[in-house]
Amino acid sequence: MCFRLAILLTLLINLAAAVDVDFIYNGFRPANLSLDGIAEITSNGLLKLTNETMRQKGHAFYPYLINFKNSTNGSVSSFSTTFVFAIVPEYPNLGGHGIAFVIAPTRGLPGALPLQYLGLFNGSNNGSDKNHVVAVELDTMRNDEFADINDNHVGIDINGLVSDKSFPAGYYEDGTHQFKNLTLLSGQRIQVWIEYHGLEKRMDVTLAPFNVPKPNTPPLSLSRDLSSIINNEMYVGFSSSTGSIHTSHYVLGWSFKINGQAQELTLSKLPKLPRLGPKKISKILTIGLPLILVSLVLAAVSGLVYYIRRKRTFAEVVEDWELPYGTHRFKYKDLYIATKGFKDKELLGAGGFGKVYRGVLPTSKLEVAVKRISHESRQGMKEFVAEIVSIGRLRHRNLVQLLGYCRRKGELLLVYDYMPNGSLDKYLHDQPKVTLNWGQRFRVIKGVASGLFYLHEEWEQVVIHRDVKASNVLLDGELNGRLGDFGLARLYDHGTDPQTTHVVGTLGYLAPEHFRTGKATPRTDVFSFGAFLLEVACGRRPRQAQSPTEDVILVDWVYSCWHKGDILEAKDPNLGTDYVAEEVELVLKLGLLCSHSKPEARPTMRQVVQFLGGDIPFPEISSLYLSSSGLTFAHREGFDDFAMTYTSSACKGFSDSSSVAGSLLSGGR
Incomplete structure (x- = not known):
């Protein structure tokens, strides 16, 4: 049956x-x-x-x-x-x-x-x-x-x-x-x-x-x-x-x-959509309103002291010019609750610019990272917040999403997407417990390159990041690299940190012309990206102390390995034997090319993405000679219009101990 x-x-x-x-x-x-x-x-x-x-x-x-x-x-x-x-x-x-x-x-x-x-x-x-x-x-x-x-x-x-x-x-x-x-x-x-x-x-x-x-x-x-x-x-x-x-x-x-x-x-x-916003006041509430008001008055008297204290705790700075940015502004109360009162156990990291906390927003249950920055001066704050809101419209899979901000008394709070695997540098330096294999590192490198290309050429305005480095690259749940730490450069330009100068960035990643003039361009980002490439491939910081009086400059060391004919000697020993030699060699040579002392000789991020993707061949470097200005690669057939120069003297005195993280919107393209 x-x-x-x-x-x-x-x-x-x-x-x-x-x-x-x-x-x-x-x-x-x-x-x-x-x-x-x-x-x-x-x-x-x-x-x-x-x-x-x-x-x-x-x-x-x-x-x-x-x-x-x-x-x-x-x-x-x-x-x-x-x-x-x-x-x-x-x-x-x-x-x-x-x-x-x-x-x-x-x-x-x-x-x-x-x-x-x-x-x-x-x-x-x-x-x-x-x-x-x-x-x-x-x-x-x-x-x-x-x-x-x-x-x-x-x-x-x-x-x-x-x-x-x-x-x-x-x-x-x-x-x-x-x-x-x-x-x-x-x-x-x-x-x-x-x-x-x-x-x-x-x-x-x-x-x-x-x-x-x-x-x-x-x-x-x-x-x-x-x-x-x-x-x-x-x-x-x-x-x-x-x-x-x-x-x-x-x-x-x-x-x-x-x-x-x-x-x-x-x-x-067809069925109705759920109601948006508060419900209408019912007739029962309208009839009973006098009784409710009486109850509220009695409750307000008994709770007045508590209310005043609570209001002081969650007091915010809100000015008329901020009203158009309502959707990008978070309530301090929500951020306080999300981070459990900014407790140390929620602390993700700290730097010269402030502390970063993990939080879960109480209403949406969205995991976020909240950065607290001190600011004392009102000068330029209106322009800075407008810039923060503009940066918040950036959308790219390799950028950490800036969701919004909050101002309260003497501090500014920036709210980002939370990245569960933290920053890339903890997988590279100080004897990491977990290291990334070459395939994971190469994917992160290509992702950061794609994000920078989007900032420089693909968005409606040109964005200069100003601080590309491993500690500003965060890893999501699938270990994809996302470039973060936007929105601080202008704040430092306004002098909120008395130790900062007009140079914005991290010493060791700064292009020579940026260090001299303080002016940031897409080419200065490319220089920082070159230092980042060498940092990821070699597992070393751009500058490391060898003795109390002498430091090792990473780009010099990689250059010397190339000059000896064995550039792969510079790779991170933690990679073992499981790596693609052609890809490691490409990254090391591209790091040198991006580190050129002359801005016009560096590739654009569009060309960098094409090199990494294999869309165009990397130029062969056939000869070099020494000059008083640094190490210079001569023009040769097949090398296009690039020459490679690195001025090691420009790095003398650089230190990673001072970091001014930031990004800045420049004029529209």
Whole structure:
């Protein structure tokens, strides 16, 4: 009997796959969907793909296979779908990562990662023809590794997250044909229509605000035959993921049809989104308000002393010019609670500029690093905070995210993403308990190079970091390198530390021209990056004491090894034998090239990224000669326009004991 039931069930499933599927959900209560990850259906019928959990993913699929192909010629049949979604961030205009409608051969997309991968792919299978995945992404983060056009776009993805075609989120208004922007991260309900025309082999994607009829002109259209991508039978559904900031992704209704137009949703039947902001005062409270006021007055009298003390404890400096930066400003009370009162057990590190504490924000449960810096002068504080807010808009996978700031009495607090594995220098120096192998170090080097390239050339303004070194490179949970420590240079320029000069940076990493003039440029960052390259490859600081009267300059030592014909002698002995000799040699030579005493002879970070990625060959250094200005490599064929010079005398007297960490926005490009 059971065997017959199984056969009958199989036949029914096959029959369902064979017919032209047509379904509609005006809300999802009840709904037979296949859910995984953190996806759930709320009590009022919302499909909630993500909740208040960081770095997670959620999937929701129609539970049955759908026959997508024409049985006569094997081409993909026409299909259409429409749905209403909303992305609700915890903080206005700050969240991620987005939502995607997906056609896939399996439910759940095994092995897919959250964050920028949207729960669709991972680092190893992204872009693989074996995926057989078609997705339409509604992306709220710009990821340069996927060539995203901006942080608010729609894209059609075939087997990977580098969209075949993408367009800013919006719609063409019927009649005027004007393009109207839509903000995906607004928390508002937005309608989407996706149509694939089997005969024309074209996919159209159209957006519109809630309650606006479908516009006639789709803003995104891709001509592509999907026959080799889509299998005979596939699943359809949604995928989404969260990052470091809480964001909820909702689908309110969904309609789908093979060989025809999907049914229009009944918008009035769709469930309501959760209320944003405080609830309205009820009639009961209105009627009982006199009694409540009396109770409050009595409570205020008894608690007046406590209130005054507490107010003094959490007093902040807030001026009128800071009001536009409200979303970037944290309450001191929240940071105090997050760090357990800035207890020593939460201390991550300390330097000449202040202390850094680990914290967990009380409302969002977001792990953060809080840096406390003393400041006494009000001069320039307005410009400095404006710069901090601007830097907070930087978005790159190899930069530590600056989330915001707080001012209180004589101190400034900067809030960053928390990096669980700490700074890179503890894996390199002072007999580390855990060392990184060469593959991990090379990945960190390429990541920091990519981050600096973004700062110098890819963002809307030019950012000079001013203090590139191993202690300012932090490692996330997967040991990816992220360049951090932004936002302090201008503060020191205003003299808040009486020991600082106009030179901003760490001695030992400073370019000669920066040391002489105090002027920072992208080329001074390249010089610091050269010292960083040698530090990571050799496991040594740029300057180390050999005796009470003599120091060893790392770049001199690496140069001497190269001059003897065995540059690999300079590598870190902790690497053992498990390393790629060509990569180590490339990093050592590139460190020397970046350390050139003449700024114009150093490569740009664009060229550095190309060298490290193998996109262009590294120039051969064929001869050298000594001059009074330092060690100079002569121009030779194949060396392009570079010459290599290092002025060892410029390093004499340098010391790592004084560090002024910082970064500065220069003028726009």
